[in-house]
Amino acid sequence: MIGAVIVTYNPSIALLSKNINAVTYQVDKLLIVDNGSENIKDIESLSEKFRFEIIRFGVNLGIAKALNKGMEFFDLKKYEWVLTLDQDSVVEKNTVKKLTELDEFNQPKTAILAARFIDKKQSYSHHEQHVVENLYTITSGGLVRILAWKKVQGFDEQLFIDNIDNDFNQRLSGVGYRVMQANQVTFQHSLGDPVNSRPTLQKLLGIKKGLSPTDHSSFRQYYISRNGIIMAKRYFKPSFIQILRVIANTRQIFLFSSPIEKIVSAYKGIYDGLRYNTARDVYFQKYLKSKKSIKVNINEKKD
Incomplete structure (x- = not known):
């Protein structure tokens, strides 16, 4: 069902x-x-x-x-x-x-x-x-x-x-x-509110022409930044390159409404994301420890 x-x-x-x-x-x-x-x-x-x-x-x-x-x-x-x-x-x-x-x-x-x-x-x-x-x-x-x-x-x-x-x-x-x-x-489905076209500012910020950033609330901006860094630390090797991308992407917030409030939230998220340590994440460590046995079970089912 x-x-x-x-x-x-x-x-x-x-x-x-x-x-x-x-x-x-x-x-x-x-x-x-x-x-x-x-x-x-x-x-x-x-x-x-x-x-x-x-x-x-x-x-x-x-x-x-x-x-x-x-x-x-x-x-x-x-x-x-x-x-x-x-x-x-x-x-x-x-x-x-x-x-x-x-x-x-x-x-x-x-x-x-x-x-x-x-x-x-x-x-x-x-x-x-x-x-x-x-x-x-x-x-x-x-x-x-x-x-x-x-x-x-x-x-x-x-x-x-x-x-x-x-x-x-x-x-x-x-x-x-x-x-x-x-x-x-x-x-x-809607991903968010597209920002108004501001080609001059977009060019100054180094955002590629044709990209359409979507505006989100300050509350959401915190999690976008924090979780982006958490993802980098969990799944990207080396992680620092992806972390730099997350930080660099905050520049597009200057295209949004209420940019100062949102940039502050984003950098709070960056701070908390940088403090995150996969080794101290009980939930994620449990997943890592179970990976091998899960893979075996899946392969057994396929056979």
């Missing part, structure tokens, strides 16, 4: 309704995990119409915590796959059917089989019409195999909001699973 989980936090009710309406008839059960939305009553009204369950946190515990709660919910009900969705994503008709009909869906090493997102706010697009391995597949719009999720200890809750997908994908790949993206299956 296939379930779907949508994580919400003060969502646009109109867009969430569109999201729910698009997915609810494609899966066996829909669950919403809410991170303390102020408009929870409106979300509850939608549940009366669409007949889905809600888990309420009451406060914002982060996307990773909410996703893990959703996966646990379906694991207890003996589901095998879960479609994970952000509140502002809208899948197309028969998205789940199209994904489950692909050969990759039945391959035991496939941990994630994702649709390709289209961001209408961005000018770029990709046109490959085949299934590819993509470790940068976003969380939203992907079918996640519950067994694989359990093997790598789920989503890392200390990351809270940013790079959760990239970290999860890296750990899956590290034990031999595959993260696949079906480019021929698409859905609508």
Whole structure:
């Protein structure tokens, strides 16, 4: 059976309704995990119409915590796959059917089989019409195999909001699973608000022409910087090159609204990221110690 989980936090009710309406008839059960939305009553009204369950946190515990709660919910009900969705994503008709009909869906090493997102706010697009391995597949719009999720200890809750997908994908790949993206299956999703075109400032900042940075809140900027450095320390060797990239990327914040506030948040994140030590990270060390046995089990299943 296939379930779907949508994580919400003060969502646009109109867009969430569109999201729910698009997915609810494609899966066996829909669950919403809410991170303390102020408009929870409106979300509850939608549940009366669409007949889905809600888990309420009451406060914002982060996307990773909410996703893990959703996966646990379906694991207890003996589901095998879960479609994970952000509140502002809208899948197309028969998205789940199209994904489950692909050969990759039945391959035991496939941990994630994702649709390709289209961001209408961005000018770029990709046109490959085949299934590819993509470790940068976003969380939203992907079918996640519950067994694989359990093997790598789920989503890392200390990351809270940013790079959760990239970290999860890296750990899956590290034990031999595959993260696949079906480019021929698409859905609508927004990565953030694009900044207004300011070519002169962009040139002075050394940002390549054609790149479209997306604006995020000060709260999010902290996690973008901190978690970017955590990712560098976990998965890049040597890590200092990637760390320098994370620091250099903060220059694009000067293109955003309220840049001073956001740059301060970003550098707080950099400071905390530089203090992070993989050797003292109990969660990550447990994963590293279990890698060998997990790989053996996966290979045994394949044989």
